[in-house]
Amino acid sequence: MLLDVRQLKKSFATAEGPVHVLHGIDLNLDRGVSLALTGESGSGKSTLLYLVAGLDRPDTGEIYIDGNALMALDDTGLAALRRETVALVFQQYNLIPSLDVAANLAFHARLAGRNDPEWQRHLADRLGLAGILRRYPEQLSGGQQQRVAIGRALAARPRLILADEPTGNLDEATGDTVLALMLSLVSETGSALLMATHSQRLAGRLDRRLHLHAGRFEQ
Numbered sequence: 001m002l003l004d005v006r007q008l009k010k011s012f013a014t015a016e017g018p019v020h021v022l023h024g025i026d027l028n029l030d031r032g033v034s035l036a037l038t039g040e041s042g043s044g045k046s047t048l049l050y051l052v053a054g055l056d057r058p059d060t061g062e063i064y065i066d067g068n069a070l071m072a073l074d075d076t077g078l079a080a081l082r083r084e085t086v087a088l089v090f091q092q093y094n095l096i097p098s099l100d101v102a103a104n105l106a107f108h109a110r111l112a113g114r115n116d117p118e119w120q121r122h123l124a125d126r127l128g129l130a131g132i133l134r135r136y137p138e139q140l141s142g143g144q145q146q147r148v149a150i151g152r153a154l155a156a157r158p159r160l161i162l163a164d165e166p167t168g169n170l171d172e173a174t175g176d177t178v179l180a181l182m183l184s185l186v187s188e189t190g191s192a193l194l195m196a197t198h199s200q201r202l203a204g205r206l207d208r209r210l211h212l213h214a215g216r217f218e219q
Contacts, residue, residue, distance in 0.1 A: 001064075002160055002192045003029040003052065008061035010047055021047045023215040025061070031159070034186050034193040036203035039212035045196035048212070049162050052194065053088055054078035066159060084112050087158035089166045093145040095137040095152075102133040104148050109155040116155070123151040126181050128174065142169045150178055154185055161186070163195040167202065179205060 005027040011018040021044045029035050037045045050056045052063055054070050063070040066085055073081065082088065087108070095104050105124065109115045124130045127147040137145055146169045153161065161182060167175030179202055186193050195206065203209050211218045 001028050002031045002066055003027070003194065004062075004064040005048075005052065006062040006064075008048070008051060008063065009059045010044075010051060010056075011059055021215050022051075022058070025215075025217065027210070027217075029160075029192045029194060031190045031192055032186060033208065034183055034195070034206040035208040035210065036206040037194065037196040037210055037212060038198070038200065038203050039196075043212040044215045045212055046164050049090075049164050049194065049196055053086060053162050054081060083108070084156075085159050087153035087156065087161045089150050089153045089161065089163040091164055091168060093137070093142075093149045095145055095148055097137050100134050100136050101129055101140070101148050104137070105129070105133075105151045105155050108152050109157075112156040114156050116157075119157070120151070120155050123154055123181070126177065127151050128177075143171070143174065146170060147174070147178065150182075154181065157185070157189055157191070159189075159191045161191060161193045161195075163193065165197055166195065167197075167199075175202070 005025055008022055008025040010022040011020045025048060037048065039045050051058050054073065065081065068081065070078065096107060099107065105120050106115055124133060127150065129147055129151060132140065132144065150166055167178055170178060182193055185191060197203050
């Protein structure tokens with residue numbers, strides 16, 4: 001099992017008191033498997049992804065990735081996990097403004113010690129980026145920046161891909177291409193994909209589907 005989430009609870013403090021977002025979530029994901037998280041806005045999908053990524057801490061519960069307990073890791077350990085094991089594709093592109101597209105694509109792979117120019121060229125071709133490799137983020141449209149962010153995440157061949165509405169800023173055809181690329185990576189490398197999406201059509205292409213409602217999974 002690559003991802004094991006046990007009894008995860010999360011709340012946020014507000015002026016009116018705590019708002020409970022996740023209520024005892026259990027989730028597991030094996031290598032080579034893709035899982036869609038569906039649910040309306042505010043159901044807890046993004047919060048769950050942020051917790052699994054180690055970008056926030058739960059109130060209670062446990063998260064294990066590749067046998068590593070996230071609760072036992074300090075900030076340095078969590079950063080290493082995100083660098084070497086987990087890829088993040090969130091709605092914020094977070095591209096490096098001073099690097100062109102080619103350098104942005106290679107950035108995480110270099111940090112992880114897995115720089116593979118041939119694989120990066122393949123990603124650029126599949127994502128329709130081959131003709132803009134020398135452009136900088138400020139010269140790109142939102143959809144182009146999203147494709148670069150996805151390519152950067154996949155370039156390091158991560159074991160777990162966490163994606164929050166990764167095709168939300170793309171047209172349907174490009175979104176289908178991006179999802180196919182992520183699913184082929186899962187199939188080819190034995191990694192896993194946990195993707196939050198509003199699209200039932202896209203969710204139906206993944207191996208499994210879980211629906212979140214008010215912080216709980218519905219059967």
